[in-house]
Amino acid sequence: MDSLMERAAPCPAAQAGSVLLPALHLPLLPPHLYRPATSHEHKLNFRKSKEACLTYIQDAMLQKQWKRAAEFLTFYIESLEKDFSTEYMGPSEMIWRIGTEILCHHSYSSMKDFNSFIEQMKTLGVKRYLKVCLEHAFHLLCNGQTDEAYQNLSLAESWRFGEQTTAQDKELKLIQAYRGLLDYYSWSKQKNVLLEYGTKGTSKVQSTNDKEGFEDLSVEQEMHSSFRKAAVNLKEIIQIPGVWDVFVKCYVDFLKRHGEPKKSLISVLKILHDIVPSHELMIDFNTMLQKSKKRKKRRLGLEVIFAALDYAGWKENVKAWSCLARQVKQIIISEKHLDWIKQEWNSRKDWWPAFHFSRYLAKRNWQENESLAYEKALVAGILLGKDCKYFKYVSHQGCKDQKKRLRTLKKFVNKHSPVYLRISGLSDSSVQT
């Protein structure tokens, strides 16, 4: 209230009368905002009171004042007895989320408190039941209580509640996925135990201890059952559109270690390729496919690696480029299946040059990573011809620096330069090399 806002003394007649100024008529403004609100409301009802309470809780939480937040939460809790079902996020959900935050951060709260709190939250809203279970499981996992988490997830998985089961389908899938993950985890642990045990066992003198053998067997049985459970789960899960990175990786790893036939691995990775072409496993996938004897597989491999390199994330990845280079080279040398390259290149020839093979990139790649430049140059030389900017720059630089392998590269490309012509469709007839 500084006297900064000075107003000249008005004369009475000039004062606006008691007639209310016309309201604002902004089309999107809700009606109750047309006139400015009075600054201090003296009325109060249940709803407003709880809204105010909520703002205090939020303020306290933002400032990490957990005691204060807990204090105001105690006053908010009675709104459970008056659950406005029309609101987007009702009191029970609010209390669940706020309570979780407070219990996580408050110094005096224990896991026991948290668990009993969550159990109560589960009873509050059937529409949220699975979500609460899932988050509870996460929390337990974060606190290292894997077994409890597993129990919770299993329990939740078997929950059925009429319509709600289908309504909460997404959460159910997640629950299954995580349970599968935990199965994988326990399988992994058990396998490690066995391996360790196995090494110990062989180094010992052959004392056929029945007990040891029995233990060995039971662990192995457990392991197999975990595997089966996990496999079923994960296989089902990754069919569903969505980002299942963690799960897929585990699953693949799982299958590899379990010694599953390549076939199942490949089928899984194919699914992944369809969903997430830029996935990091694609590099391994391509390697795997290249080795295959089947033509279809190798064709797929080429497709996979090209698709991966469509994404900016792999632009500077040496391994990716080396895979592509290797496969391209191999195809050229064999002089078979040039049409594969042509097919892949067709949709890319308009934009890959600018995307991967500009002069600027050539310079930069050479400066930063010669291996990268090398691999790229090979590909560029084949796809765009030896006169393309990228190849010219790199080979020039390389020869200047007297890099042996670049001389080899230059030779190779020169040797196979007509290939470029064939690929780009400029000439259909095969040219004598």
Add this chain to the structure above:
Amino acid sequence: MEEEAAEDYHERCVQCSEVNWGLTDGGRFYCRTCHNVIERTREVVNTDVISNTRVQTISKGLRKQEKNDEGWEWYVCEGFQFVLRKQAEALEALGVCPQMKDEILCNFWRRYLQKSQQAYCNRPAGEAIKVLSGCDSSTDLDSEPERPSLLHLLSLSESDGDLLTDCSFGSSIGKVSESTSVCSGSVDGSLHLMKNQKDKLRMSMPVTLSFCYLALLWLREPMTLSDLLRFVVEGHIPYLNVFQCFPEKMKLYGLDLKIFCVESWPVYEEVYNKMLQLAAFLELPRFPDITDSCFLHPDMLCMKYLMEANLPDELHNWTCRVVKKIHIGEADFLTFEPGNKSTRKVKYDVLAAAVIVVVLKLLFLLDDHYEWLLSDFAEERNKNNKEDGPYFEFKKWCKVIKSSLDVEQKKLDEERAKYLWRCEKPLFYSAKKKSKVLKRRQIVVNLQNQFGKLSGSVQPAEKPNPSSFQLNWSEENTDGSCFHGHSLKGILQEKCGLLTAINPDYWLCTVKLCTEKLCGHLAHYRELDFPQSYHFVLRLFSFLLRIQPSYIHEEVCVIEHKLFNKKLYKKPK
């Protein structure tokens, strides 16, 4: 009470042929003459419930044991009677004279029952309401009033919010579609809520406060309506969950919730308007005169508010002058006359506050400029002269008040957020919902305990001690934050033997008053249209009285129009 029960029995004693009955401790009738005990027992009557004998007789005849849940049959008006009794007791505890409870409020209530034909009258023809008659103990238990359909009643909306839809707990949506047989614990709950009570004043929780205020006004007790409402909010007067005190047997559920549950603070305007309606409905005569020795007289109230607002005592002379000039200190103006529709009814607290505001405008202009000028002069003078008493500095006063007000407002805001609406006694819409409600209540209590432990502080629930004054200033404070004794010399001058203000100007809040009939008010307030100093002063009194600044502003406009009447309505020659 017991005597009366026994006295109503006029059979002759078998043994001695006398008619002289009494009641044993066990509740059985015995002949006082020969001590013969007979089979007849008096019906179970709990004396805690009813305060006065007459109404007890009313309910006694009708109370019968419900077979199913062992509750009494009770009528809505009994419930309200109970509420009023509790409120009257609380007021007595606050210092109001006992006459209020025992005589005034009682009589008003009886009169209400009579006028609304719920008691003390002959059975109204054709009315579906059951008759409660003490005079001619006609008890017609046979004809049940027609119960309108549940759905119809659910669609009625009370100002207290849509209780019924909220009575559905859990995730399912509100409206109960069942039209079950029993929809309220009270006998006439559904009837009570029906709309066709145009000429009657429907009893509701805010109306109980109107009753209280009427009684207080009749006795000219030193409690304004704003004081009363503040005490309610602070919990000194039962209002919020008063049904907790209903006796165990008086079951409350279903539509009773809509009647007796409160989910909002009482609003001044509403209680006041209902009070006017009530007084007219009861056909009360002119109330006892408000004279200048009454607390409610503007001279007195101004003094109180000046003290509370930490303003100089000298200002009181000015408020008295204004009061005198516009004749608002006269008994005819101030006294409440329900029957007289032409006089504008007075809100004593608002009036006094408005007078002070006008006085401040007269002396300081409050145009965001002049008052600071005056303040600077006073400050200069105070710096140079420390022996004589200090001159009042508006700026300093503003600072002190603002800091206190901010602190108090902050406290109040937190209290509003922490306000607890529910009580131990669970409310449920129907017997089916009971278990759900109880379960939920249990969860709430558990959670409150769990987080209460984490909040570190003891659950407060400490009601502030009831006090007439919200802000207190002591002369003993050496920091000079008390302005009561400060002098107005710096802003006054003497002219023709009369003290006048140095300030020659005045600005009117409004040139023309509104037509009350059209928009309900005589003036409207928008903060942006007025100087900040004016708003500050309004805000102060708005806080003290717990009402919107616009009400005070309205009153200020009216006073100004009276004060400057001649200038405003000068007829051209």
